[in-house]
Structure formats: structure tokens, C-alpha cells
Amino acid sequence: MSSCSATQNTSPHNDAMENSCAASSCCSNKTQSETSTIEDQTSSVSDSMQLSWIITGMDCPSCATKVENAVKNLNGVTQARVTFATERLLVKVENRANISDDILKTIRELGFSVKDDTSSKPAENSFLKKYWRILSLALVMLAAVLIKGTFPVVGDVLFYLATLWGLYPVASKAWQLARNGTPFSIETLMSIAAIGALFLGETVEAAMVLLLFMIGEHMEAFAAGRARQGVQKLMELTPETAFQIDSDGNKTEVSAHTLKPGDIIEILPGSRLPVDGELLTPNVSFDESALTGESVPVEHNSGESVMAGSLSVDRVARFKVISKPGESAVDRIIRLIEEAEERKAPVERFIDAFSHWYTPLMMFMALLVAFVPPLALGEPWVEWIYKALTLLLIACPCALVISTPAAVTSALARASRNGALVKGGAALELLGSVKTVAFDKTGTLTEGKPAVTHITSFGSSTQNPEHEVLRLAAAVESGSTHPLAKAIVARADEMHIGLPVAEEVEAKAGLGVQGLVEGRMVVVGSPRHLQGSIDLIAGAQQKLEQLEEQGNTIAVVTVEGHLVGFIALRDNPRSDAKRAVAALKAMGINSVMLTGDNPRAAAAIASQLGMGYRAGLLPGDKSSEIERLQENGRVAMIGDGINDAPALKTADIGIAMGSGADVALETADCALTHNRVEELADLIGLSRSTMAIIRQNIFLAVGSKAVFLVTTLLGMTGLWVAVLADTGATALVTANALRLLRNRSNNTKKG
Structure with missing residues (x-):
């Protein structure tokens, strides 16, 4: 277990003429080469640089914090950020010699690796390196159990050696973490408990504690991998190379990252588009399911834009590149996912703050348990020191700290897979409490094709x-x-x-x-x-x-x-607009259309959709109307134009259509990348499900701690049971959070 301690040229008429600008791509932090041994993108600005690596071995978001804290403390590092969802480390540093080596050394000392750091070794060595210590520890313990009955002393020695064998990497990591700004880690607690158990002669329990701890770490790694799968699949959608066509019609294979707007490329049937492109070949069908969730291929005509990651189904297709390097539709999604981790839900921020003082407090309580009863009441030292050590293991906040980010990460991954980008846990939490949804008309409720x-x-x-x-x-x-x-x-x-x-x-x-x-x-x-x-x-x-x-x-x-x-x-209503309004109504959420269009045209659209409306509004009037609606509860605003930006900012939650103007996408808290408003109800339902699972997880984590705290003080549970309970609670809350990856429709959930 890890220690869990672009200006658009727009014609601004009335709101019916509100901006519904064509989708424009947005920068991403997608790596240039996911397969390189060390990904080191360097951009030098005067005397500073930005470096980037893919880090592996992070089991939960607190691992990202460990790496951040350690790297920030290095001489010459001005800023460090780790994105757990994409496993990316971004570092701003002073331009000095060997700073990359220092960063890599620190990462490895913490027990993490750079992606493909062992790529030169055979695959089986990587597997053995990952599991050798836990397998060997289990074998030595098994041998000790078999021998102890006949040769007790030899059995005890083997348990002693097994403990030292398991303790070495844990204690080493605890020491490195303490040196780099994380003194109260689970590795520290585990090391103290194992060493204390050895001094008390409890060699069997000391070895068992370490074995269960290692098993728990691998369980968390598996769960973290599942939570990141959606993002990783997205990152793998675009190929690294492309066939570029020159002015003479010659075809050359080039790196996709060298393509620039205006270049002509060609993709074969069964191949994916590496960048956003304007189709030059008429009538080509594309499988866009990885991006839109639609299983039926979509036919595009020449002149239409096609998103990066789309797969040509039936024929060779040529495109004119329309996105800059790192600015395709896929890159935009990845960028927003990475930025989302910085916007934590209030409950997540509370638990993070709680964990900072929780572990030191529990260590202090353990000291009181160890010394007060023997000194004040004459109780046996061995008994109360043992209880104090058990209390240290119960104090591990892994299950509690991972309870929220595991659910949020799973929910964000599912949302992105289903066509909704949510910029962080804060927005995700607020969505579930929305009482009213205010809609822009043109391009949001209508097709935007008048x-x-x-x-x-x-x-x-x-x-x-x-x-x-x-x-x-x-x-x-x-x-x-x-x-x-x-x-x-x-x-x-x-x-x-x-x-x-x-x-x-x-x-x-x-x-x-x-x-x-x-x-x-x-x-x-x-x-x-x-x-x-x-x-x-x-x-x-x-x-x-x-x-x-x-x-x-x-x-x-x-x-x-x-x-x-x-x-x-x-402009006719979208085919899914009426279903979206009906689904929101079934969830107890009111819908209202805010438009600058004339009242008669607005009434015609609103009556078709079964919703209220406010007409004749200027952009500033929309913000005022949002404020009035907020008197009755939280309000979400969904729009797609430049004129919508003030209202998106005023609302408790701003939601942009994915085809909207850049300023709307940047201002909003969420974006519907598939441009289907009916996804909004599912998104709100997902928020409600997420918050319900977070509450369940907190109850499970805190409840288990409380139960085993009491049983420990009563002498009913020991060291290995405490670790087993903590591992079980961590696995349970993680598995509960992973349910969010499977659920696809929650729009009937009232929460």
C-alpha cells in the first residue's frame, strides 16, 4: 500500500445569432514518444527548461504527491507536478548540468521507475523483478512454518531473516521519503511496527505484516491501473507516424509530431488518423467509437473535419492537416483530464488536509498507549508496546485517503469515455447538486445549422x-x-x-x-x-x-x-434535446432556455422541448438571469458561444458544447465532446453515484479503523490482523470505486 497520508470572427446578432463557432483544438500534454526509454521533452527558455517523464509504479494519488515533494526539494527545481491519471511528471528547472540525472535518481530512490526503464532487459526479468521479493518472502515464511514444529530455533531464525528481507526495501523507502519531505508515510509506520515486533520476539507477526503489506501494494497497483485504463487507451489512439504526400505526389513516412497545418497525409483502411484533418477524399466511413462511443461507422464527405483517432473503415483517405502538433482533439481531451486533477472536490481537499495531521496524531497516541499504562498503572510493558505497534498499523490512512480519489478518477475516466470532460473533482461534486439547468439556444438546443x-x-x-x-x-x-x-x-x-x-x-x-x-x-x-x-x-x-x-x-x-x-x-431543435429535457425532469431538475432571440421564436422552440424560457437577453442579461435562478439552488449553464462565456462563469457549473468557441471551452467546468445534450443527464447521474460511493468508502474506511482501534485496545486483535484489515479496507473501497467504470447510465438516480 502506498502512503496515502483564439479569437473567432463572429457576427454577434441577438442570442439566436449567438456564437456557435467551429471546434478548435486545444493543447495537450500528450508525450511525443510513449515508447522511448526516458521521455525527456525539453523546451529551453533563456536559463530555464521544462522536462517531462512518464513515471510507473504509482499506486494511488498520494504517490504522485511523494514524487512531487521529493523533486521540488532538489536544487534547481522551480516547479514539479505529477498527474496520476496519465503518470506524467512535468518539471520546470534551472538550466544546469546533470539536473535530469538528479531527478531520475530521486525517482528511483523512492521506488518508482521511468517508463521502459528496463526495456533493454528481457520481459521475464521485469516480471521477476516485480514479484521476486514477495514470492521469496512467502517461500521463506512457508519454510519457517514447516521447520518450526520440529526445530523451533531454526524456524524462529528463518522468520527473523524473512522479516529483515521484507523490511529492507520498506525501511529504505521510508528513509528516502523522510529525507524528501514525507516523514509520516505508511512505509514509516510499517517499518516501526516490524522492528518493534522483532524486539518483542514476535517474528511470525513481523514477517506476516510485511508480506500482507506487499500484497496490498500490488492490489493497489492493479486497481490504479484499472482506473487509468480509459486515459491510457485514449493516449494510444493516435499513431506515432503518418504517410505525408508532397507536392509531387510522393509518399513518405514521417513522425506524426512533425506534421503542421496544411500538410497532406494519407491513411490506409484499418488505420487511425494521427491528427485532426480536413477530408479530401469523398465518402469515407470512419469508426469513431473510441472517441464518441458510437459503434456505427460515420460517413464523411470531402471538406468535413475528422478528429484524430478516427479509424478509416473502407478505403484509402487523404487529409489536409488542420491541427498543430499537440493540439488535436485527442490531445485536448488528455490535457483537460490532466488539468482536472488539480481541481479537487471539497471532500477530497478535506481528506487530504485531514491526512496530514491524522498520521502524526495517531503516532502520538501510540506513544501514549505504549508508555502511559505501564508508567501510570503498572501494566506490563510488552503488552502495551505490542498494542501501540498494532495501533500504528491501524493508523495507516490508506483506505481513507484513497477512498475519494479512486472514485473521482474512475468517474472522470468513465465520463471521458462517454463523451464528457469534467475539469476536476470539484466540478464533479457540484454537478450532483444542481437544481436548474440553463440552456443556450443556438448550437446547444438547436442544431446550429439555420x-x-x-x-x-x-x-x-x-x-x-x-x-x-x-x-x-x-x-x-x-x-x-x-x-x-x-x-x-x-x-x-x-x-x-x-x-x-x-x-x-x-x-x-x-x-x-x-x-x-x-x-x-x-x-x-x-x-x-x-x-x-x-x-x-x-x-x-x-x-x-x-x-x-x-x-x-x-x-x-x-x-x-x-x-x-x-x-x-x-434553426431546428437537436434530435436529442427533447430527451435531454425529459431526462432532467425525471431527475427533479428544472430546465430553462436563455436566449436573446425574440420571444415568439423562443416560445416555439421551448414548447417543442417542454421547457421554460427567457427571451430577448443580451450576454450580460444571461448572467443576471443565472443569478436570479441561483436563489432557488445551484445552477448549471450549458452553451457553446463566446456570448455564453459570462453566463458559464456566473453559473455554479459551466458546461460547454465540444464544438463551441475556445473561450467557452476554457471558461466552462465541463465539456460535452460529442455535442449531445442528452449526455448531460447521465453526467449528473454519474456525479450523484460518485458522491454516494465516496460516502460509502469514507464510512467503510473510518468504520473499520474505529472497530479495530477498540479491539486492539481490548487485546482482541494483533499486528497481522491490523494489516489484513487495513489491506482489506483499501481493497474494498477501491473495488467499490471501480464500479463507476462499469455503470453507463445513472440518469434515473435521484441521489
Whole structure:
């Protein structure tokens, strides 16, 4: 057991025109070579460097803390961080000679290894190195048991030797940990208990304590590996090499990390895409199950973006690289998982703080047990020293400290596998207590693919006035990534309308966009922003209301302040939006749509989905509405645009759609990478299940300690039983936490 002591060019119309920018990749800490003997990525900035290694042998999150503390204490190290989920050590150091050697030496002295540190040795030697000491200890103890009946003295000697054999690595590690800032480790407690038992002549129990301790360590290592499997599989999705096509059509195999945006690559059937790419080959099917959970291959057409890690099912496919090195969709997921460990749940932070004083306190209590009864009451020294040693082993906080991170790690791994990234235990804990979910409309509840349904012109003297309205509007919208702007430009393209160049284009959040077209100021904006121009034209307001009542969003077009027309657009609800709202309602959670769209269009969407709404909101108004909703309990906000960022920050939990703008993803506490809002109910259910398991684990850990504390003081349990109980409790809470990896749907759990 381990001691557990990017600016988007956006057209900001009304909220229905809220930003639903295309997914952009985000940096990751994924290693450049998982198979190298020592992964040492070095970036030199003046006199400082950043180094990175993969560390193996960490059984629980406290192991990460051990490594961090030890490395931080080295001369020349300015910062160190270990991510338990990905087993990565990131170190910022002064640029001095041999500092890498010092770090590696410290890691190995603590009993951990650098990945593939033994790669030059045969595989069987690695296995023997891992299990030799525990197997040999068990064999010596077995021999001692067999001999002791006939030759008691020889049997005792063998138990004595077995104890020393098992004690050496434990005591050595305890000494190194103490030197590097972790004096109150389980290795320290175990060493004191084993040495004390030897002095008392309890050689059998001393050896048994160490054997059970070693078995417990391997059990924790197995559990930790299971909890990390999801992340490790994700890290292995992208291949290390790719076939690059040069300008002459020649194909060369290159390292995937050398690819840059604009490069042309080719993948074969049955191969995975190493980077995010724009498909150049028409009609190719991809297996995206590892990323999206969808078992049915998805067909993509040329021009569409395909995520790294997707597997070509049926044909050779060529791509144009669109992600920078380390910034693919897979890299973004890994980065967020690594960052999540720094955002611990409140209960996790409490237990961490508790463990810092718990072990020293228990050691002090053990001293009192050892000395007070004999000195004050004349009790036998041997009996109370033995009880004190047993108390030391009961004091091991492994089960308690691992109870929360094991559950959180398992939950985060399952969430990422099912298409949801949660930035840490704090967000995971809060999700389960949400009373209201506020939804953005465009791109969140709707598909984010609006289409022009109607064009109305006013007072134009041209032969085709509707075309003129569309031509002017598309000219100023042509540089925007906003869904409504793209729909206007797409309609102009369909009608083969040539677009003039717009100059001095300026966008204003939530209001509209303007620019000079052929020397005239053209404004495309929301009705409320241009209401004055609408009021000047007879019948314009009635036409506006008629279009809005049909569920349309209206873009108003003016030239030099004069109304020239309306462009009506409609965006249909997502196919899963109604199911998401119904699932949340079944969990006792209210849903409300916050939109800047007109009340009539908002009501049409809300009635289809069975939810409440607030319409006509500017970005700042959304934050105010969130604050009002918070009067009735915790609120989660889900959106995808730049306009949503303030509300995402104001809400207790901000949730971004994975295809949203960078600022929304950075601001949010969670992200739905598959862009399916129905996953939200499962995510909340997962949070409730996680907190229930954490409560169960804490009860099991604390309860077992309390029971064996009493039985020890009453003389009913001894050293080996205490270790067995601690190992059992640790295994039990870990196994309980691993249940979260198997459960896939919790949206009916009320918690």
C-alpha cells in the first residue's frame, strides 16, 4: 500500500445569432514518444527548461504527491507536478548540468521507475523483478512454518531473516521519503511496527505484516491501473507516424509530431488518423467509437473535419492537416483530464488536509498507549508496546485517503469515455447538486445549422429586390463564423449571387455587424437593435411579428439607416434535446432556455422541448438571469458561444458544447465532446453515484479503523490482523470505486 497520508470572427446578432463557432483544438500534454526509454521533452527558455517523464509504479494519488515533494526539494527545481491519471511528471528547472540525472535518481530512490526503464532487459526479468521479493518472502515464511514444529530455533531464525528481507526495501523507502519531505508515510509506520515486533520476539507477526503489506501494494497497483485504463487507451489512439504526400505526389513516412497545418497525409483502411484533418477524399466511413462511443461507422464527405483517432473503415483517405502538433482533439481531451486533477472536490481537499495531521496524531497516541499504562498503572510493558505497534498499523490512512480519489478518477475516466470532460473533482461534486439547468439556444438546443426561409424587401427599386437584400447582407457577413451569418452567405452562394467587398466591418456583441459596401453603410442586426428603422416603414412591424410567430429568427438589413429588408432564418431543435429535457425532469431538475432571440421564436422552440424560457437577453442579461435562478439552488449553464462565456462563469457549473468557441471551452467546468445534450443527464447521474460511493468508502474506511482501534485496545486483535484489515479496507473501497467504470447510465438516480 502506498502512503496515502483564439479569437473567432463572429457576427454577434441577438442570442439566436449567438456564437456557435467551429471546434478548435486545444493543447495537450500528450508525450511525443510513449515508447522511448526516458521521455525527456525539453523546451529551453533563456536559463530555464521544462522536462517531462512518464513515471510507473504509482499506486494511488498520494504517490504522485511523494514524487512531487521529493523533486521540488532538489536544487534547481522551480516547479514539479505529477498527474496520476496519465503518470506524467512535468518539471520546470534551472538550466544546469546533470539536473535530469538528479531527478531520475530521486525517482528511483523512492521506488518508482521511468517508463521502459528496463526495456533493454528481457520481459521475464521485469516480471521477476516485480514479484521476486514477495514470492521469496512467502517461500521463506512457508519454510519457517514447516521447520518450526520440529526445530523451533531454526524456524524462529528463518522468520527473523524473512522479516529483515521484507523490511529492507520498506525501511529504505521510508528513509528516502523522510529525507524528501514525507516523514509520516505508511512505509514509516510499517517499518516501526516490524522492528518493534522483532524486539518483542514476535517474528511470525513481523514477517506476516510485511508480506500482507506487499500484497496490498500490488492490489493497489492493479486497481490504479484499472482506473487509468480509459486515459491510457485514449493516449494510444493516435499513431506515432503518418504517410505525408508532397507536392509531387510522393509518399513518405514521417513522425506524426512533425506534421503542421496544411500538410497532406494519407491513411490506409484499418488505420487511425494521427491528427485532426480536413477530408479530401469523398465518402469515407470512419469508426469513431473510441472517441464518441458510437459503434456505427460515420460517413464523411470531402471538406468535413475528422478528429484524430478516427479509424478509416473502407478505403484509402487523404487529409489536409488542420491541427498543430499537440493540439488535436485527442490531445485536448488528455490535457483537460490532466488539468482536472488539480481541481479537487471539497471532500477530497478535506481528506487530504485531514491526512496530514491524522498520521502524526495517531503516532502520538501510540506513544501514549505504549508508555502511559505501564508508567501510570503498572501494566506490563510488552503488552502495551505490542498494542501501540498494532495501533500504528491501524493508523495507516490508506483506505481513507484513497477512498475519494479512486472514485473521482474512475468517474472522470468513465465520463471521458462517454463523451464528457469534467475539469476536476470539484466540478464533479457540484454537478450532483444542481437544481436548474440553463440552456443556450443556438448550437446547444438547436442544431446550429439555420437556413434562410424567407426574404422580405422594403422600398427597393431594383429588378430583384430580395436578391439585393441578400447580396448586401451576405457581403458584410462573409467573414463571419456565426451560424446565421454562414447561412446567409450559403444562401447567396446557392443563388449564385456575386458578393461585393465589404470594408471597415465591425461586429458588436448581441447587436449586429456593419460595414461599407459600395460606399454605403450596411448594417445587419437584431430587430431590437434596429427598431427605429423598422418603425419608419408602414407594415414592417406586422411582417416582423408574422415571421417570428412562425419560429423564425430575423436579421434586419439597413442601408444608411433605412430599412431595406428582413431575412428570416430557422434553426431546428437537436434530435436529442427533447430527451435531454425529459431526462432532467425525471431527475427533479428544472430546465430553462436563455436566449436573446425574440420571444415568439423562443416560445416555439421551448414548447417543442417542454421547457421554460427567457427571451430577448443580451450576454450580460444571461448572467443576471443565472443569478436570479441561483436563489432557488445551484445552477448549471450549458452553451457553446463566446456570448455564453459570462453566463458559464456566473453559473455554479459551466458546461460547454465540444464544438463551441475556445473561450467557452476554457471558461466552462465541463465539456460535452460529442455535442449531445442528452449526455448531460447521465453526467449528473454519474456525479450523484460518485458522491454516494465516496460516502460509502469514507464510512467503510473510518468504520473499520474505529472497530479495530477498540479491539486492539481490548487485546482482541494483533499486528497481522491490523494489516489484513487495513489491506482489506483499501481493497474494498477501491473495488467499490471501480464500479463507476462499469455503470453507463445513472440518469434515473435521484441521489
